[in-house]
Amino acid sequence: xxxxxxxxxxxxxxxxxxxxxxxxxxxxxxxxxxxxxxxxxxxxxxxxxxxxxxxxxxxxxxxxxxxxxxxxxxxxxxxxxxxxxxxxxxxxxxxxxxxxxxxxxxxxxxxxxxxxxxxxxxxxxxxxxxxxxxxxxxxxxxxxxxxxxxxxxxxxxxxxxxxxxxxxxxxxxxxxxxxxxxxxxxxxxxxxxxxxxxxxxxxxxxxxxxxxxxxxxxxxxxxxxxxxxxxxxxxxxxxxxxxxxxxxxxxxxxxxxxxxxxxxxxxxxxxxxxxxxxxxxxxxxxxxxxxxxxxxxxxxxxxxxxxxxxxxxxxxxxxxxxxxxxxxxxxxxxxxxxxxxxxxxxxxxxxxxxxxxxxxxxxxxxxxxxxxxxxxxxxxxxxxxxxxxxxxxxxxxxxxxxxxxxxxxxxxxxxxxxxxxxxxxxxxxxxxxxxxxxxxxxxxxxxxxxxxxxxxxxxxxxxxxxxxxxxxxxxxxxxxxxxxxxxxxxxxxxxxxxxxxxxxxxxxxxxxxxxxxxxxxxxxxxxxxxxxxxxxxxxxxxxxxxxxxxxxxxxxxxxxxxxxxxxxxxxxxxxxxxxxxxxxxxxxxxxxxxxxxxxxxxxxxxxxxxxxxxxxxxxxxxxxxxxxxxxxxxxxxxxxxxxxxxxxxxxxxxxxxxxxxxxxxxxxxxxxxxxxxxxxxxxxxxxxxxxxxxxxxxxxxxxxxxxxxxxxxxxxxxxxxxxxxxxxxxxxxxxxxxxxxxxxxxxxxxxxxxxxxxxxxxxxxxxxxxxxxxxxxxxxxxxxxxxxxxxxxxxxxxxxxxxxxxxxxxxxxxxxxxxxxxxxxxxx
Ligand code: ADP
Ligand code: ASP
Ligand code: MG
Numbered sequence: 001x002x003x004x005x006x007x008x009x010x011x012x013x014x015x016x017x018x019x020x021x022x023x024x025x026x027x028x029x030x031x032x033x034x035x036x037x038x039x040x041x042x043x044x045x046x047x048x049x050x051x052x053x054x055x056x057x058x059x060x061x062x063x064x065x066x067x068x069x070x071x072x073x074x075x076x077x078x079x080x081x082x083x084x085x086x087x088x089x090x091x092x093x094x095x096x097x098x099x100x101x102x103x104x105x106x107x108x109x110x111x112x113x114x115x116x117x118x119x120x121x122x123x124x125x126x127x128x129x130x131x132x133x134x135x136x137x138x139x140x141x142x143x144x145x146x147x148x149x150x151x152x153x154x155x156x157x158x159x160x161x162x163x164x165x166x167x168x169x170x171x172x173x174x175x176x177x178x179x180x181x182x183x184x185x186x187x188x189x190x191x192x193x194x195x196x197x198x199x200x201x202x203x204x205x206x207x208x209x210x211x212x213x214x215x216x217x218x219x220x221x222x223x224x225x226x227x228x229x230x231x232x233x234x235x236x237x238x239x240x241x242x243x244x245x246x247x248x249x250x251x252x253x254x255x256x257x258x259x260x261x262x263x264x265x266x267x268x269x270x271x272x273x274x275x276x277x278x279x280x281x282x283x284x285x286x287x288x289x290x291x292x293x294x295x296x297x298x299x300x301x302x303x304x305x306x307x308x309x310x311x312x313x314x315x316x317x318x319x320x321x322x323x324x325x326x327x328x329x330x331x332x333x334x335x336x337x338x339x340x341x342x343x344x345x346x347x348x349x350x351x352x353x354x355x356x357x358x359x360x361x362x363x364x365x366x367x368x369x370x371x372x373x374x375x376x377x378x379x380x381x382x383x384x385x386x387x388x389x390x391x392x393x394x395x396x397x398x399x400x401x402x403x404x405x406x407x408x409x410x411x412x413x414x415x416x417x418x419x420x421x422x423x424x425x426x427x428x429x430x431x432x433x434x435x436x437x438x439x440x441x442x443x444x445x446x447x448x449x450x451x452x453x454x455x456x457x458x459x460x461x462x463x464x465x466x467x468x469x470x471x472x473x474x475x476x477x478x479x480x481x482x483x484x485x486x487x488x489x490x491x492x493x494x495x496x497x498x499x500x501x502x503x504x505x506x507x508x509x510x511x512x513x514x515x516x517x518x519x520x521x522x523x524x525x526x527x528x529x530x531x532x533x534x535x536x537x538x539x540x541x542x543x544x545x546x547x548x549x550x551x552x553x554x555x556x557x558x559x560x561x562x563x564x565x566x567x568x569x570x571x572x573x574x575x576x577x578x579x580x581x582x583x584x585x586x587x588x589x590x591x592x593x594x595x596x597x598x599x600x601x602x603x604x605x606x607x608x609x610x611x612x613x614x615x616x617x618x619x620x621x622x623x624x625x626x627x628x629x630x631x632x633x634x635x636x637x638x639x640x641x642x643x644x645x646x647x648x649x650x651x652x653x654x655x656x657x658x659x660x661x662x663x664x665x666x667x668x669x670x671x672x673x674x675x676x677x678x679x680x681x682x683x684x685x686x687x688x689x690x691x692x693x694x695x696x697x698x699x700x701x702x703x704x705x706x707x708x709x710x711x712x713x714x715x716x717x718x719x720x721x722x723x724x725x726x727x728x729x730x731x732x733x734x735x736x737x738x739x740x741x742x743x744x745x746x747x748x749x750x751x752x753x754x755x756x757x758x759x760x761x762x763x764x765x766x767x768x769x770x771x772x773x774x775x776x777x778x779x780x781x782x783x784x785x786x787x788x789x790x791x792x793x794x795x796x797x798x799x800x801x802x803x804x805x806x807x808x809x810x811x812x813x814x815x816x817x818x819x820x821x822x823x824x825x826x827x828x
Contacts, residue, residue, distance in 0.1 A: 001032045001178070001225045005189060005216030008041035009233035010290035011130055014077030019290055021137045023231065026293075028183045031226075034148065034219055036189040037134055038212040039126020043070050044190075047123045050101070054108040068098065071129055078133070084140035093132035097125050116160035117203035120191075123161075124206050127188035135186055146180070148187035153177070154218055156192035156205045159347065163192050163205035165218045167277055174222035189215035213271035217285075221277045228278050229286045229297075230270065236287045236298030237262065237269055239312040240460050244453060247465040251298050251311060255408050258311055259285070259300045261442040265404035266316030275300070310416060310463050311407035315452050319351060320371040320398040321432060324378065325361035328390025336362055342381045348374050352402060352444055354433045363433050365446055368398050400432060401452040403459065404444040411440040419462060420445070425609050427451065427458040427556055428580045453554045461556070467499045468822050471555040473506040473513065473581075475541050476564035477529070479673045480586060481507075483811035484563060489522035491815075500822065505549065505558075512538030513545070517553050543575035550580070559821050561814060562587050565676060571597070577604040577612060584817040586616035586810055588690040595702050613817035618691045619784045619804045620647060621813035627800065628698045628788065636792045638699035642757040643786035644779045645691040647805020648675040648682045649713075649754040654780020656742045657751050662713075663732040670728070674782050674805040678724050683731075685710040685754075685765045692756040692763045701761060711766035713738075713754070745769040751777060775799070782806060 004027060006020050027033050039047075046067040053059040071094050079087045104122055108114040114122075135145050153173040156163035189212025194202035207214045213230055220228035237259070238248040254262070256279035263270040269287060278285050278300075285300040329335050336355070339362055343350055348370040355362045366374050378394045385391040403424075410416050417436070420443055424431060433446040447455055461467060472488075474481060488504060495502050503519030507529060514520070514532030521528065532538045539545045550558045560576045562569050562585040570589035574597075577583055583605075591598060591614060605612040618624045628638070644650045648669045655665035666683065669675050681687045689708045696703050714720050718734060720727055742752055750769040753776050757764055770777050779785040784804025787797040803809050 001034065001223045002027065003034045003036060003216050003220040003223060003225045003228045005036040005212055005228070005230050006038065006290065007212065007230070007232045008038040008044070008126075010231050011037060011039070011134075012041035014074050014081060016290065017074065017078060017133060017137050018081070020134065020231070021141060021143075023290065023293055024138065024184060025141060025143065028143070032181065032183055032185075034181070034185045034187065034223055034225070035134070036187050036212055036216040036219055037127060037130040038189050039124075039130055040070060040074060043067060043126035043129075044123055044209070046070065047101075047125055050105070051108075051114050051119045051122045054105055054114050055112060060105060064098070064101065067101075067126075068094070071133075074133060078137060082137065082140050086136055086140065089136050089139075090129070090132045093129060097129060101125060117194075117205070120160045120206045121204050124188070124191045124204065127190045127212065131186055131188045138184065138186075143184055144182050146182040146185035148177075148181075148185050148219075150187060150191045150215065151193045151204065153222065154192040154215065155195045156207070158194035158196075158202055158205065160194070160203065160205050162208040162347075163194065164273065165192060165207070165214070165277070166195060167218065167221055167280070169195065170218055171222050178223060187215070187219060189213075191215070208271065208273070210268060210271045211273070213274040214277075217274045217277040217283075220283050221281045224281070225283055227284045227286055229288055230274075231288050231290045232269060233289065233291065234269065234287075235289045235292060235295040237267065237300075237312070239464050240456060241267065241315065244315070244456055245460050247460065247467060249464060252296070253303060254298060254300045254311065256300060256302065257439070257441055258406055258408055261404065261406045262312055262314050265314045265402055265406070265442065265444060267312070267314045309407055309409045309413075310405050311409070312405075313456060313459050313463065314404050314406065315456055316351065316402045316404075317449055317452060318368045319365045319400045319402060319446070319449075320368045320374075320396055321363055321365050321400055321446060322371075322374055322378070323361060323363045323395040323397075324382070324391065325395070326385070326389070326391035327360075328385050328388075329361065330359050338381060339364075339378070342377050343374060346370075346373050346377045348377075352433070352435045352446065354435050365400065365402060365433070371396055371398060397432070399449045400446050401449045401455075402444050402446055403452065403455050404442050405459070405463070406442045408441055410443070413440075417443055420459060423459040423462045424455055426462075427454040428608060429455045454556055457554060458556050467501055469555070469557050470500065470502040470818060470821060471550070471558045472502070472504040472561055472818065473508075473546050473558065474504055474561045474563065475508040475513070475569060476562060476566070477507055477509050477525075478563065478677065479807045480810050480814065481563040483807040484561070484814055485522050485525055487811050487815050492522065500819075502818075505553070505555065506546065508538075508541045513541050514538050515549055517549075541569065543572060543579050543581075546576070546581070547579045557821060558582070559584055559818055561585070561818060563811075563814065565589065565681075573612065574600055574604045577601065577608055577610050580608060580610060582611045582613070582821040584611075584613045584814060584821070586614070586620075586814055588614075588617045588687070588694065590614075591617060591694045591697065592690040592705050595697075595704060598697060611821050613820055614694075615817050616810050616813035618645065618694050619786060619800065619802075620806065621809035621816070622784060622786075622800050622802050622804055624695070624786060624800055625698060627798070628695065631788070631790060631792065631798070632699060634792075636790045638695075638758065638788065638790055639794070640757070640759050640789035640797075641695060641699075641787065642755055642776070644753060644776055644784055645756045645786070645804065646682055646688045646754060647782040647784060647803065648679070649688065650780055650784060650804065651782040652682075653752055653754055654782075656738065657746075657780065659739075661732070661735040662738040663728070663735050666731060667728060669782075672782075673807045678727075680714070680720055680724075680727055683713040684720070685712045688754065688756045688765045689763075692758065692765060695756075696758055696763055699758075701758075703763065707763065709762070709764040709766075711764075713767065741767075753777070753779070 049063045155166045155169045192205045240248040242248045260275040263272040288297040351365040353364040429451045436443045506513045506515045559582040652665040785801040789797040
């Protein structure tokens, strides 16, 4: 004998009923089968609404209408598609149940109250109609069915809406039925009957929402079935709710205990009470897909696949945490038992309990629907203690979720909890409470509900899919920005092969940011920008707008990439870091603002566990910052520094050696993308000064930009006003002086170089004359060279040399930083 339970999703339409009938026909060839059915999907919700609104006539009529329409649509569609289908039987059943519902409604209307046992009868009507319809469908294929009535044997306690079955009594009552059953028998799920104290039969009960799974398990015990099959709308149990986690993987096997933990902590594919009976009687349970019967499904049994691992992750929403605390709790025997007894008396189920070792506080989670009742009853129970200040006011915190990691193999495994908690930190999730029982089969955390999806996604990613994501928002698509887009576009495929999902969700130019929830197609990003602007879809770049997008689409590793030289954006990095963004930038403005802001950036990044990466602010793609940071971390000390820090000035001064004029060399450097968008930033020495300040601060010197002694290439009396073009045409006025200075140096066998140096804690940027023995003599053509003299590196300095400007190397450096946002993930 096998028990087959078909859930509401498997009975949602006429087509589904036909699929179910086909499965029954097939299965009944080889074994007797007992079928348990739910109400067609959605029907119970209409019935529940009716039971809750007995005083609202208008609403009642609407809900009754919805209920009738759902059933008649199925009956009509079956009549149209199965010639032998006799609809009268089901139509008559619908009329009878409708009359019954109306009578209940009249009664409850008069009473202005719907007693729970009546409510149970109302909300279980859908199951009875499913039986009537499926019976007719099977009869149309000449399959004779035995109808099983749960009122005859499925005994429960008298909790009308969330009853628990009495397995021993139910089994005993059923005892002699087996031989009388046809090859196929049929029973409505969800329904039981209460036993009175005197042993006599009581009222109809229901087994809790989603409870038909439980009915099937009880029937399987009564029939001593070899297997209890739960047919639903997914291929089996996944390692996370597949609606929430697209990458969720199907599990072939689960132990009873694992299934129990998962269903208890929210995996709605199985009602939590289902596993108890079948585990107790060692009945295998198979989860199958009605729409894909060929799929093997998930087998739940005593077997385990023996692998030491975390199996799955689940979430349970709509919870409230209750805190009972105060000096009166400490060491007082019986306090905990009074709290628990109060909840039990009120029939409030406690989902999770945690107590601090100081015994000052007991916290527990309940379903939010019970919070009012819980609060009231605790206030009554502890009235005296509350009055005397032995207890603090009962505190409730709602809109919480529990996320649980489940797996038999977690037993004795080290590092699981650590990985779980750092995953939560990565998702910027604050943990409200924690629970792990000593079987080590599950670890559960209580978190704020609005963070649940992010917590699930990151944990799933770190434990199962190992597919880290990088979600980019790029501001600025000038020379570096557009080169970066081209590089990302070329690399996207190979990163995907390495399991890194890197997508650009937003690109901004001066008109605003254009978003795409699927990631912008980088081969056609310009047209996406144009279209976005035309359709007024470009939004201002702000932490709020970006955060709203990240929240709506549950992105877990958002990275703000700023490839502008915009000051206002640089000054808002702290907001982005605070909102959970990593920030990657070649923009020097943020690191060269006040020392205070410099420190705020770092402390915010640390607090929110986000990275602030700016390798390309000095030496473009050269690994300057990283090297310096590592040296300092290793206890080194910067003693002296000198270098050519500007690619454009390296190029321009190199060209001066060759006899080119300043204005011509600057124009070519600008064209090659070596200069800042405004070459005045380079020639004024400001750009080099900023880089020098960044180096100095990295080495621990709390300097400000005003502390840097700058010799500008542009003399004080030079008129550098106007726009970039005006400036460029004015620049030739300096050609004569600079060429003369260059020629004078040359006469002494020297060249002019624009050098930044740090000596004795002082920073200076100046045009220096150096001879051929000087290491910077040969540095030109856009190259940078940096000599770090330190405690470890002496007498020879640590030298870094290579192209320090240009779109390709800068974009590659930024790309490198973007990928470094992942190392944090991988370390944890
Ligand atoms: P039925 O109508 O068959 O009783 P349910 O809606 O009660 O179906 O349960 C099936 C649903 O459970 C699936 O559609 C799926 O969205 C959800 N679910 C939640 N967690 C899991 C999980 N870990 N594995 C599979 N399904 C899950
Ligand atoms: N029909 C009931 C419900 O919707 C029972 C079930 O589907 O299992 O809760
Ligand atoms: Mg279900």
